[in-house]
Amino acid sequence: MESMFQFHQVHYKYTKDRQAALNGVTFDIPRGKKTAIVGPNGAGKSTLIFHMNGLYLCHSGEVIINGEKVTSRNRQEWTRRIGVVFQDPDDQIISMTVKDDVAFGPLQQGLSPAAAHQKAADSMKLLSITELAELNPSELSFGQKKQVAIAGVVAMDTDTVILDEPMAFLDPLGQQRIQEIMDLLAASGKTVIIATHNMQLVAEWADHVVVMKHGACLGSMSPRDLFCSHPDLLAEAHLDLPPVMRLLSGLEWEDPSQQPIRIEEARAWLAGQLLWKNQETIRS
Ligand SMILES: Nc1ncnc2c1ncn2[C@@H]1O[C@H](COP(=O)(O)OP(=O)(O)OP(=O)(O)O)[C@@H](O)[C@H]1O
Numbered sequence: 001m002e003s004m005f006q007f008h009q010v011h012y013k014y015t016k017d018r019q020a021a022l023n024g025v026t027f028d029i030p031r032g033k034k035t036a037i038v039g040p041n042g043a044g045k046s047t048l049i050f051h052m053n054g055l056y057l058c059h060s061g062e063v064i065i066n067g068e069k070v071t072s073r074n075r076q077e078w079t080r081r082i083g084v085v086f087q088d089p090d091d092q093i094i095s096m097t098v099k100d101d102v103a104f105g106p107l108q109q110g111l112s113p114a115a116a117h118q119k120a121a122d123s124m125k126l127l128s129i130t131e132l133a134e135l136n137p138s139e140l141s142f143g144q145k146k147q148v149a150i151a152g153v154v155a156m157d158t159d160t161v162i163l164d165e166p167m168a169f170l171d172p173l174g175q176q177r178i179q180e181i182m183d184l185l186a187a188s189g190k191t192v193i194i195a196t197h198n199m200q201l202v203a204e205w206a207d208h209v210v211v212m213k214h215g216a217c218l219g220s221m222s223p224r225d226l227f228c229s230h231p232d233l234l235a236e237a238h239l240d241l242p243p244v245m246r247l248l249s250g251l252e253w254e255d256p257s258q259q260p261i262r263i264e265e266a267r268a269w270l271a272g273q274l275l276w277k278n279q280e281t282i283r284s
Contacts (some may be wrong), residue, residue, distance in 0.1 A: 001030045001031075001033075002030065002031045002032075003028040003029065003030060003031060003064075004029050004030065004031035004032075004065070004066060004160060004191045005028065005029040005052055005063070005064070005065055006028050006029075006062075006063070006064040007025050007026055007027050007028075007048070007051075007061070007062075007063055007064075007217075008026055008061050008062045008063075008064070009024050009025070009026055009060065009061035009062075010022050010024070010025045010026070010051065010058045010060075010061035010062070010063060011023060011024055011025075011058060011059050011060045011061055012047055012051070012056060012058050012059055013059060019214075019215070020215050021044050021047040021215050022044050022047055022048065022051075022058070022215045023044075023214065023215035023216050024061070024216065025044070025048065025061070025212075025215065025216060025217045026061075026217060027210050027217045027220040028220065029191070029193060029208065029210070029220075030191075030207070030208055031066075031191050032186075032189055032190070032191055033186075033191065033192075033207040033208050034182070034186045034192050034193075034205060034206050034207045034208070035191075035192070035193045035194075035206060035207065035208040035209070035210065036193075036194050036195075036196055036201070036202045036205070036206040036208070036209045036210070036223070037049075037193065037194070037195045037196075037209075037210045037212060038195075038196060038197070038199070038202060038209060038210070038211055038212070038237070038239060039211060039212030039213050039237055039239070040213060040237060040238045040239070042214075043212040043213050043214065043215070043237070044212050044214075044215040044216075045164070045195040045212055046086075046087055046164055046195065047215075048195075048212070049084060049162055049164050049193075049195060051063050051070070052065070052078075052082060052084070052160075052162055052193070053078050053079050053081075053082035053083075053084045053162070054070055054074070054075030054076060054077070054078035054079050054082075055075075055079065055084075057070065057071075057072060057075060058070075065078055065082070080108060080109055080156075081158055081159070081160075082158055082160045082162065083105070083153035083154075083156045083158040083160065083161045083162065084153065084162045084163075084164070085146075085149050085150050085152075085153045085161075085162070085163040085164060085166060086149065086164055087164040087165045087168070087195075089142070089145035089146045089148065089149040090145065092149045092152070093137040093145055093148060093149060093152075095137070096136055096137075097133070097134055097135065097136060097137075098124070098129070098132045098133050098134070098135050098136075098137055098140075098148050099117065099120055099121070099124070099133040099134065101137055101148060101152060102120035102123055102124055102148060102151045102152045102155050103116040103117050103119065103120035103155065104152060105152050105153065105155055105156040106119045106120065106155050106156055106157075109156060116155075119155040119156075119157065120151070120152075120155050121133075122155070123151040123152070123154040123155035124151050126151070126154060126181060126184075127147050127150060127151045127154070127177065127181065128177060129144070129147050129148065129151060132144060132147075132148065142169045143169045143170045143171065143174055146166075146168070146169055146170060147170070147174065147178075150163065150166065150178065150181070154181065154185070158190075159189075159190055159191065160190060160191040160192075160193070161182075161185050161190055161191075161192050161193070162192075162193040162194070163178075163182070163192075163193070163194045163195075164194075164195045165194075165195055165196060165197075166178050166182070166194055166196070167179075167196070167198060167201065179201070179205065182194070182205065183205075194206075199239060199240055199241065199242040200242040200243060200244075202223050202242070203223050203227060203242040203244070203245070203271075204242075206223050207222065207223075208220070208221070208222060208223075209221060209222070209223050209226050211226065211233055211234075211237050211239070212237070213236065213237045213238075218233050218236060218237055219233045224271075224272075227241060227242065227245050227271065228271065244271065245271055
């Protein structure tokens with residue numbers, strides 16, 4: 001599997017007197033797949049994301065994007081080529097109207113104003129936020145601002161889209177719409193990466209998962225391997241099983257000799273039916 005991102009022993013400290021936010025992080029993220037970065041608060045997920053589009057340069061180690069090392073010379077190119085939706089939309093929204101804000105990224109990429117505004121209109125339609133187009137972003141709710149920030153990145157039509165906590169503050173309909181858009185982006189061959197605390201979303205949606213804690217990568221694997229074979233890693237990162245898997249982990253036979261098949265296999269099979277039904281069938 002080809003890698004879109006390779007992190008090798010990456011270190012990053014915000015200030016000299018504080019603990020490193022990234023402390024020798026090594027992992028790969030596959031190209032053209034759906035990856036989730038998980039971990040408790042302060043694990044370093046957002047800091048990792050800031051390294052994925054050249055916004056931050058690591059203090060030691062290397063970040064390789066699409067086979068090319070990120071340096072001070074090429075970092076700005078990655079900012080145009082990798083679309084990132086920040087956790088806080090207020091860090092991202094800068095224009096006086098929603099439509100200008102959504103068109104900002106395509107304009108920065110060099111599109112004509114007419115082409116950029118067409119991309120913006122298409123993107124707002126996709127997110128069902130066309131009615132917000134003429135408003136000033138400062139008048140919007142947090143969830144609406146998040147949708148505007150996502151529309152701005154979708155309008156850039158980059159090969160890789162990274163979303164930091166894409167579902168935070170969205171209502172169920174808004175969450176469903178964003179998940180559909182994440183699927184649409186992935187189905188068109190893009191690499192889609194999210195940082196999330198939502199383990200059900202990881203189980204249902206991701207092909208690959210990176211587990212972070214205290215600025216270190218504890219593991220990089222498929223969700224199935226994480227949830228079925230490495231519950232120890234979940235516990236170490238203070239993460240929970242998805243609700244369906246929690247239910248299955250309570251499944252016990254009173255007399256183990258009466259078990260029709262091995263309990264681990266039964267759980268894995270059921271999880272496969274409930275969570276990974278759209279993905280390759282679970283190994284028996
Ligand atoms: N601007 C900053 N200045 C100083 N320290 C920072 C800054 N931003 C983050 N940190 C520190 O870096 C570490 C990693 O933070 P980061 O935001 O990357 O974690 P996270 O996994 O995204 O957390 P969350 O799930 O809460 O969003 C934390 O210890 C945090 O306090």
